[in-house]
Amino acid sequence: MLKRITLGYLVFLLVIFALAEFIANVNPIIVYNQEEWHFTLFSGMEESMEADFRLVFTPLPYSSQNQDYSNLNLKPFSSQGRHYLGTDHLGRDLLANLIYGGRTSLLVGVIAIAITTLAGVLLGGLAGFLGDNGVKLSVSFSLGMIVAVMPAYYYAVYLRQFTIKESFLTSTWEAVYQITISLLVALMFFVIGYLAHLVLRKVKYFNHKFFFPLDLLVLKLIEIFTSIPGLFLILALVSVFRPSLVLFAFIIAITSWTGLARLIRAEMIKIRGQSFIEAAQALGLKPLVIFWRHALPNTFGLIVVYFTFGLSATIVIESTLSFIGAGIPPGVTSWGKLLAGFSFSNWWQTLIIAIVVIATILAIHYLGRILESRYNPQSN
Amino acid sequence: MPDQPNSLLRINNLNIHFKLGTKVIKAVDGLNLDINPGETVGLVGESGSGKTATALSILRLLNERNIYFKQGEILYQSPTLGIIDLMKVPTKTLTYIRGREISMIFQEPFSALNPIMKVGKQVSEALEAHQRGKDKGFYRLKVLGLFEQVQFPQPEIIYNSFPHELSGGQNQRILIAMAIACKPPLIIADEPTTALDVTIQTEILHLLQKLKSEINSSILFVSHDLSVISQMADRVAILKNGRLEEFQRTREIFSQPNTAYTLGLLACRPRLEIAMKRLPTLNEFNLNPKKDNVKPQTISKILAKKRFSFSAIEKKRATLSKQKNILIVEDLKNYFRKGRNLFQSSTEIKAVDGVNLHLREGEILGLVGESGSGKTTLGKSILRLIEPSGGQVFFDGQMISSLDFNQMRKIRKNMQMVFQNPYASLNPFMTAGQAIMEPMKAHGILINGSQRKERAKTLLNQVNLPLSFFDRYPHQCSGGQQQRIAIARVLALDPQFIIFDESVSSLDVSVQAQILNLINDLKESFRFSSIFISHDLSVIKFIADRVLVMKNGKIVEEGYPDVLYQNPQHAYTQKLIDSIPQADKKLMIQAS
Numbered sequence: 001m002l003k004r005i006t007l008g009y010l011v012f013l014l015v016i017f018a019l020a021e022f023i024a025n026v027n028p029i030i031v032y033n034q035e036e037w038h039f040t041l042f043s044g045m046e047e048s049m050e051a052d053f054r055l056v057f058t059p060l061p062y063s064s065q066n067q068d069y070s071n072l073n074l075k076p077f078s079s080q081g082r083h084y085l086g087t088d089h090l091g092r093d094l095l096a097n098l099i100y101g102g103r104t105s106l107l108v109g110v111i112a113i114a115i116t117t118l119a120g121v122l123l124g125g126l127a128g129f130l131g132d133n134g135v136k137l138s139v140s141f142s143l144g145m146i147v148a149v150m151p152a153y154y155y156a157v158y159l160r161q162f163t164i165k166e167s168f169l170t171s172t173w174e175a176v177y178q179i180t181i182s183l184l185v186a187l188m189f190f191v192i193g194y195l196a197h198l199v200l201r202k203v204k205y206f207n208h209k210f211f212f213p214l215d216l217l218v219l220k221l222i223e224i225f226t227s228i229p230g231l232f233l234i235l236a237l238v239s240v241f242r243p244s245l246v247l248f249a250f251i252i253a254i255t256s257w258t259g260l261a262r263l264i265r266a267e268m269i270k271i272r273g274q275s276f277i278e279a280a281q282a283l284g285l286k287p288l289v290i291f292w293r294h295a296l297p298n299t300f301g302l303i304v305v306y307f308t309f310g311l312s313a314t315i316v317i318e319s320t321l322s323f324i325g326a327g328i329p330p331g332v333t334s335w336g337k338l339l340a341g342f343s344f345s346n347w348w349q350t351l352i353i354a355i356v357v358i359a360t361i362l363a364i365h366y367l368g369r370i371l372e373s374r375y376n377p378q379s380n
Numbered sequence: 381m382p383d384q385p386n387s388l389l390r391i392n393n394l395n396i397h398f399k400l401g402t403k404v405i406k407a408v409d410g411l412n413l414d415i416n417p418g419e420t421v422g423l424v425g426e427s428g429s430g431k432t433a434t435a436l437s438i439l440r441l442l443n444e445r446n447i448y449f450k451q452g453e454i455l456y457q458s459p460t461l462g463i464i465d466l467m468k469v470p471t472k473t474l475t476y477i478r479g480r481e482i483s484m485i486f487q488e489p490f491s492a493l494n495p496i497m498k499v500g501k502q503v504s505e506a507l508e509a510h511q512r513g514k515d516k517g518f519y520r521l522k523v524l525g526l527f528e529q530v531q532f533p534q535p536e537i538i539y540n541s542f543p544h545e546l547s548g549g550q551n552q553r554i555l556i557a558m559a560i561a562c563k564p565p566l567i568i569a570d571e572p573t574t575a576l577d578v579t580i581q582t583e584i585l586h587l588l589q590k591l592k593s594e595i596n597s598s599i600l601f602v603s604h605d606l607s608v609i610s611q612m613a614d615r616v617a618i619l620k621n622g623r624l625e626e627f628q629r630t631r632e633i634f635s636q637p638n639t640a641y642t643l644g645l646l647a648c649r650p651r652l653e654i655a656m657k658r659l660p661t662l663n664e665f666n667l668n669p670k671k672d673n674v675k676p677q678t679i680s681k682i683l684a685k686k687r688f689s690f691s692a693i694e695k696k697r698a699t700l701s702k703q704k705n706i707l708i709v710e711d712l713k714n715y716f717r718k719g720r721n722l723f724q725s726s727t728e729i730k731a732v733d734g735v736n737l738h739l740r741e742g743e744i745l746g747l748v749g750e751s752g753s754g755k756t757t758l759g760k761s762i763l764r765l766i767e768p769s770g771g772q773v774f775f776d777g778q779m780i781s782s783l784d785f786n787q788m789r790k791i792r793k794n795m796q797m798v799f800q801n802p803y804a805s806l807n808p809f810m811t812a813g814q815a816i817m818e819p820m821k822a823h824g825i826l827i828n829g830s831q832r833k834e835r836a837k838t839l840l841n842q843v844n845l846p847l848s849f850f851d852r853y854p855h856q857c858s859g860g861q862q863q864r865i866a867i868a869r870v871l872a873l874d875p876q877f878i879i880f881d882e883s884v885s886s887l888d889v890s891v892q893a894q895i896l897n898l899i900n901d902l903k904e905s906f907r908f909s910s911i912f913i914s915h916d917l918s919v920i921k922f923i924a925d926r927v928l929v930m931k932n933g934k935i936v937e938e939g940y941p942d943v944l945y946q947n948p949q950h951a952y953t954q955k956l957i958d959s960i961p962q963a964d965k966k967l968m969i970q971a972s
Contacts, residue, residue, distance in 0.1 A: 136785075274804055275799050275800075275801060275804040275805045276804060276805050276806055276807045276808075278765060278799070278805075279797070279799055279805040279806075279866070279869075280807070280818070281765060282763060282765055282792065282796060282797040283792065283796070283818065283819040283822060283869070283870075283873070284789045284790070284791075284792030284793055284819065284822055284823060284873075285818070285819070285822045286789070286822065289822065293818075294807050294809075294810075297807075297809040298807075298808065298809060300809075376809075377808065377809060377811075377853040377855070378808055378853070378855050
């Protein structure tokens, strides 16, 4: 029963968020003007349409930032206007804000936690599983890579830094495009380095192998990241880059991947010692196959728990950062921002927001438990 | 005898049911038991027979939340409180009883002690709980006295040690000291020697007997091992599926078992004195409770049928000695460094110290020794699961010690290992079928998934598991079934050489017999050679064609099993043989 309610609620939220523009929008959906039908949901009405028109509106005729000056501080379920859950002191509709804010919050949360999980699981997992003597590198390979780093940095980062910085100011997709180009350039140099390794390998001295201290390096990386004060890093990044959703998700990921990485690393060291891993080795499986198919699924429970808790934590982080103006860009609403805008005169607003946020967080946690019991054969 | 009025503890119609998912498990089902003052009662049964549930329920140590239903009475004649029902008394009374009047010795000495507390302090805590208000020196003296009683030569040093600094046997002595601290009338010993080596086991059993007569208390001795029980108990209760099968004097259990189940349990243990082709299993005995009149002759009859005649053994040895060597190990060494820090230099532990051995095609080589003798390390060093420090291994004429990682990975197809703990050696996230198909996939055996699936099903059939096990997860199978899956997984590669590392030691005696028979059968059909590692001499005696005895990383003796047992050359081998509980010998007289 609880399972159905949970899943139903989450699906309901997802549908609402996906169709947010069709549910709450100050623009009419369709306008009939001068014997022509205009689809105006995204474009809005033009001045010329004022003369003669018939309108079809969305169920809630307000957008999130839309101010209704005649209805300030409206209580929920009042008959004035169509503000079902009331308005705030600037006349913004609460229900519309809830819908758009929830979409932002979940989007940011999922992106941030996905990056976090990927980095944490891969770095922490591999560090724990392979340890300091799991990776053997030859001198020629490491030499090739180290030499390749320098031109790669010069051509991909140093020369292109202004282009990349500019691109962040224009649009997110432009930035992604420019970064991809940089990555391709860097990759090219690494491929050249690898080819050099293939040649150098012939010389006996360069074919000498040594253990690559992966665990040590990942641990040091974690230490470096944890030693940076999160808030200062965020303020520094905000001063350089224009606030955007992707940047914000990235910031959260950067500051929180270390926790998961340490957790997974510790778990992986425990799993590594278990005898089914040894059995897999004895069967002649490749190390990465053992990691991927045997070791990693055993951390599934941990990852699910982290994912669900992380998702709810981002809403809190986001409200903190929005409060100091470093989070979600202005003009975009989010649950965190709504929570941060608490005032005693409009206490019911915060109450409504809190109920929705709490319900969603609980539903996500319960979803985590459902997933865990569904995919972990050992749970009943 | 069972109806003596003055018994110390009397369990009347005890029922304990657990609920697992939707299934109700009757852990204890209408059990009646009584223990007289000064008597040792043995409680024997296979895993899942409810013996531990019974033992724990006496002190109400079972987690109440898991109990679905409980009923019955446990009447205890307390010297201070009179007759009380332990099922009903308030928790306060129970706290008074626990440790003071009824104490407990646990199975795993390491996990029963607090790792961050000195053992002396832990024992004195047990005393302080029941004799309050004395000064510290008093408790300390008492604890030192207890340590002397459990035969520690230097109690002062032990007092200030942590559990990890002591051996398993020493830790078990600490637990025993804790249990006898208040001289309780009843001690419950839950498998106190199962986690220990045979030689240590003998010491602990002797110690328990000595202490019992010193403080004159009763012992409820829980064990899965009939031969250990035979040494300790005055009366034996045999449990099966939570029901009492049989409860009578020890001598009678062994000479005139009343039920077929008891008989089966007695018969399916591998024997030291007789060479057998196959071990009898429980199924071969008529388990119909109506026909209880099994004569003791049956056991000898069944054994006689399975006897391996001396001429047949000779013949087998002659053919084996003509085979070529599949594995040659020369001067294999594995040294570990341990304990290096700022203040002390490291000590070198020679886990494997210059071992030479050879294995012929089709042979099973037994490797026997106590824990810490390096036999598992030797096995893993041969397979290069642990990188050896020195020496050479030749497999099928090829030197494998210098192969690189990928070449070694390909060779692994032909050299395999079956591990000790079947549950731990299977990935909990993979079904039996997936587990069996995994190595085939890794080595590219067969072309596609459906063919591998067919083969996996054939293999399941060959290890005598029904096809329904294909989709079962390890935790849904019993220990014996898990070990069958692990064996099937190894056989999927059709290897030439398999190491069985204590592969039957975590299994029940009856299951152990089945698995040993299975290994024997599979050896015929799959034609592999193997090294069988075990601490159990009787298992080795049954399965092995040739035996190596290992001590401190060295092979101290080598020979054919029967020759070795009748006439051990090395003192260590003699010690190992002597520490086997004597029930087998008694039984042998009955049987032949």
